[in-house]
Amino acid sequence: xxxxxxxxxxxxxxxxxxxxxxxxxxTRSRRSVIWVGVVAVALVAVLGYLPYIVFSSTTNLxxxxxxxxxxxxxxxxxxxxxxxxxxGQQAFIGLGAYSVVILASHGTSPFTxxxxxxxxxxxxxxxxxxxxxxxxxxxxxxxxxxIASVCELIIIQVSSLGGxxxxxxxxxxxxxxxxxxxxxxxxxxxxxxxIAVIYVLLRSRLGLVLTAIRDDETGARSIGARVRSxxxxxxxxxxxxxxxxxxxxxxSQQFIVPSAAFSxxxxxxxxxxxxxxxxxxxxxxxxxxxxxxxxxxxLSQDGAWYWIVLGIVAMAVAIWAPxxxxxxxxxxxxxxLFPVGYWLWPAGQTARRRG
Amino acid sequence: xxxxxxxIQGIMVGGLYALFACGLSLLFGxxxxxNLAHGxxxxxxxxxxxxxxxxxxxxxxxxxxxxxxxxxAIGYALQRTLLQAALNRGVLTTLLVTFGLSxxxxxxxxxxxxxxxxxxxxxxxxxxxxxxxxxxxxxxxDLTILVLAVVVLLGLQYFLSVSxxxxxxxxVADDREAAQLSGIDYRHVFGIAAAIAFxxxxxxxxxxxxxxxxxxxxxxxxxLLYAFEAVVxxxxxxLWGTLVGGILLGVAQxxxxxxxxxxxxxxxQLLFLIILVLRPQGITRRRETA
Numbered sequence: 001x002x003x004x005x006x007x008x009x010x011x012x013x014x015x016x017x018x019x020x021x022x023x024x025x026x027t028r029s030r031r032s033v034i035w036v037g038v039v040a041v042a043l044v045a046v047l048g049y050l051p052y053i054v055f056s057s058t059t060n061l062x063x064x065x066x067x068x069x070x071x072x073x074x075x076x077x078x079x080x081x082x083x084x085x086x087x088g089q090q091a092f093i094g095l096g097a098y099s100v101v102i103l104a105s106h107g108t109s110p111f112t113x114x115x116x117x118x119x120x121x122x123x124x125x126x127x128x129x130x131x132x133x134x135x136x137x138x139x140x141x142x143x144x145x146x147i148a149s150v151c152e153l154i155i156i157q158v159s160s161l162g163g164x165x166x167x168x169x170x171x172x173x174x175x176x177x178x179x180x181x182x183x184x185x186x187x188x189x190x191x192x193x194x195i196a197v198i199y200v201l202l203r204s205r206l207g208l209v210l211t212a213i214r215d216d217e218t219g220a221r222s223i224g225a226r227v228r229s230x231x232x233x234x235x236x237x238x239x240x241x242x243x244x245x246x247x248x249x250x251x252s253q254q255f256i257v258p259s260a261a262f263s264x265x266x267x268x269x270x271x272x273x274x275x276x277x278x279x280x281x282x283x284x285x286x287x288x289x290x291x292x293x294x295x296x297x298x299l300s301q302d303g304a305w306y307w308i309v310l311g312i313v314a315m316a317v318a319i320w321a322p323x324x325x326x327x328x329x330x331x332x333x334x335x336x337l338f339p340v341g342y343w344l345w346p347a348g349q350t351a352r353r354r355g
Numbered sequence: 356x357x358x359x360x361x362x363i364q365g366i367m368v369g370g371l372y373a374l375f376a377c378g379l380s381l382l383f384g385x386x387x388x389x390n391l392a393h394g395x396x397x398x399x400x401x402x403x404x405x406x407x408x409x410x411x412x413x414x415x416x417x418x419x420x421x422x423x424x425x426x427x428a429i430g431y432a433l434q435r436t437l438l439q440a441a442l443n444r445g446v447l448t449t450l451l452v453t454f455g456l457s458x459x460x461x462x463x464x465x466x467x468x469x470x471x472x473x474x475x476x477x478x479x480x481x482x483x484x485x486x487x488x489x490x491x492x493x494x495x496x497d498l499t500i501l502v503l504a505v506v507v508l509l510g511l512q513y514f515l516s517v518s519x520x521x522x523x524x525x526x527v528a529d530d531r532e533a534a535q536l537s538g539i540d541y542r543h544v545f546g547i548a549a550a551i552a553f554x555x556x557x558x559x560x561x562x563x564x565x566x567x568x569x570x571x572x573x574x575x576x577x578x579l580l581y582a583f584e585a586v587v588x589x590x591x592x593x594l595w596g597t598l599v600g601g602i603l604l605g606v607a608q609x610x611x612x613x614x615x616x617x618x619x620x621x622x623x624q625l626l627f628l629i630i631l632v633l634r635p636q637g638i639t640r641r642r643e644t645a
Contacts, residue, residue: 085447087391087454131631137446138389142583143631146624149580153621264575268458275451304462311459315452319440322448 036337047188051181059184063252065293066187067245068269070194072277072285074241075270077198080280081210082234083217085137087267088144091128091151092121092239094262096246098155101256104171111186114247121243125236133232145264152262166257169250183251190244197237198282202340206230211340214280268307272314278324282338287326356490361613363491365606369585370501371566373601374559375578376585377508378552380597383586385528385548386442388449392457393556394579399460400426400560401569402468404475415475415565423557430553431546438549439542457575464571475564500562504601507555508594514551524548577620584627 051059071093079085099117104110132143156164172179201207209230212220221227250256269292277288292310299306317324329335379393390396403425404418411421441452477496484494515521526534527544535541563569563578581604589600604623611622 079447083447085450131628135631138383138391138450139587141450142389142391142580146580146584146627150621150624150628153617153624157615157617157621268454271451271454272458304466307462308459308466311455311462315437315441315455315459318448318451318455319437319444322444 044188044192048185051184056177056180059180060252061297063184063187063248065289066191067248067252068273068292069285069289070191070245070248071242071266071270072273072289073194073198073282074238074245075267076274076279076282076285077201077210077234077241078238079271080274080284081202081214082231083213084231084235085141086144086238087141087264087271088146088148089238089242089270090262090264090266091144091148092125092242093246093249093266094148094151094155094258095124096121096243097250097256097261098161098246099243100247100250101161101167101169104169108171110169110171110247110251111182114186114190114244114251117247118240118244121246122236122240124243125239128239129232129235133228133235145267148262148264152258155258155262162256164258166255166260169254169256172251172254186251187248190248194241194244195282197241199338199340201234201237202282202338206233207340210234268310272310274324275314275318276310276324278326280323281326281330282340283336284324284326287329288324291325356488357613358610360491361609362606363493364497365609366602367493367497367501367605368566368609369602369605370497370504370598371559371562371601372581372585372604373598374500374504374507374555374562375582376589376597376601377504377511377594378554378556378559379582380586380591380594381511381548381555382552383591385524386449386545388442388446389453389583390552391450391453391579392460393582394574394577395457395460395464396426396553396556396574397560397563397578398464398569398571398574400557401475401564402464402473403557404561404564405473408475415477416480418475419558419561422561423554426557427550427554430549430551433553434546434549435542439545442545457579461571461575468571470570470572472568472570473564474568475561477565481565496565500566503558503562504598507558508598511551511555512594520544520547581623584623588627588630 047062050062071089075086075089078089096117099120100110100113103113103116108116128147132140132147135143155161161167174182202210209220209225209227212223212225213227213230217227246261249261253260273288273292274285275288276291277286278284295306295310299309321328323331375393375397379390382388382390382393400422404415404422407413407418407421408415413420437452437456438449441449481496482494483496484492486492515525523534523539523544524547526537526539527541531541534544560569585600585604586597587600588603589596589598603626607626608619608623612619614622
């Protein structure tokens, strides 16, 4: 009683309602996803309650974890699904961070500035997309890098933003306990929203186009999928998401230096996490962030070695296990925590549609 | 007169950028892949020269005799192993693997050579110069690097159009399957192209090490982006375009530096973005119907 899992949009799909078409049934997911949803809600509730029961050092670590997860998930959406490999997403991280700094210096609370910074990042993403949309693969990747560098060079010249020496974030006049708790809750909220947006996007009609692009961009184009407009949407979503991560970064650091906020090591983190965890799946960045985080906590005293090990592991995974650690898990266990595909039930099998 | 001087100095440094760019351009032309570790490889060559000089006590200027062949061999070996394995997986994997290589190289250099700056000591050659009029001074080293860039580009042009391996490289670049049908082992041809590209990047790294100071991070912070910008400004797949692109980038930077020292790099990058908007196919290529 196994259904065949369909994720490519190239196959002809009957109506999503699961009406038999020639005796074949199509369902959204094989198993019930309700328990996954219940666990997710419970997990978020427990995570939300944490500041009352653990020390601030733990929540501060988790803020770093959420930041990495948000950035990696955005890069995964961009590169894993839309086929747009960028090494310049730090442009939006830096712009998000500086948006918060600017808004806070005009009296807005840094926490309420986050949605504004997110929207601003998305808005800047549109002209940037116009500039880079005609470029392919390597050209796209490295031009994004140039754009991040241009953003940094421009910010350095603005003396009211501290120039190259950096600027402190204002408006965080809370007690240390409250500040840590608020920062943590904000980080949790941003991460939950980002993951939810990705999940909804991938389960929508656009998700079909995105999975098709992931599997074969030329093929997707040839069956008439609107590849360009979907890529534009994803680029803007990723720009907004990275700006939100940058805003969060500003609040967690409380002091912003251009060379750090626009550092290419953000790209390195996003790329390594996604590749090691499993590119082109929602679960991949979760797995990758956990691995990355454990490595960071154990190896970071050794500075450069940590990056050398990560780089070698990422190269090896990219070549010999291109679906990443999560890919190795699904090959054996067939688990999907975020089901975005379809299941095809051959005629004669009486599978009830669930989920 | 300041501006004339800025333009002349820009042309001089443009030769260096063209030297950096031609390896990147060649690899892209043959394999359709951008090597994101390109800038770091140039820095590795400069560090390798430091080692060669320390062991053999040859003058820094002659270190290329050893460094360039070593680098060409490394290029061939790396292409036949890691890069070919990545290429078999596709263009995006290759992009990610070269990015990983870049991070590994940069941090490896930091680990073994610290973050301190070094330079290749060539004695008084670095400051020897001659003057035209009262305000324009041209350093012999800069002029030598420009001439070297022209010679390398001419040599590469000649090699690609006349020699047997050059013809094979062009055949594989044009149509890999057809070349394979004619009995060409494209993996070996890729290896040869990589060897040449690594040789030129080693030359560029040595020239850079004599021209100014280098440290482990400069490969990604500056050199890769400059090389890429020179290729795009000049137009893809054109070696002479690469020279023009390098020179335009150098001139833009020197003119920017005349306004404000901080504008030097920004001016070059803005020129790149303008070219990208107005003439994405580069300066020297005629507009093609897409």
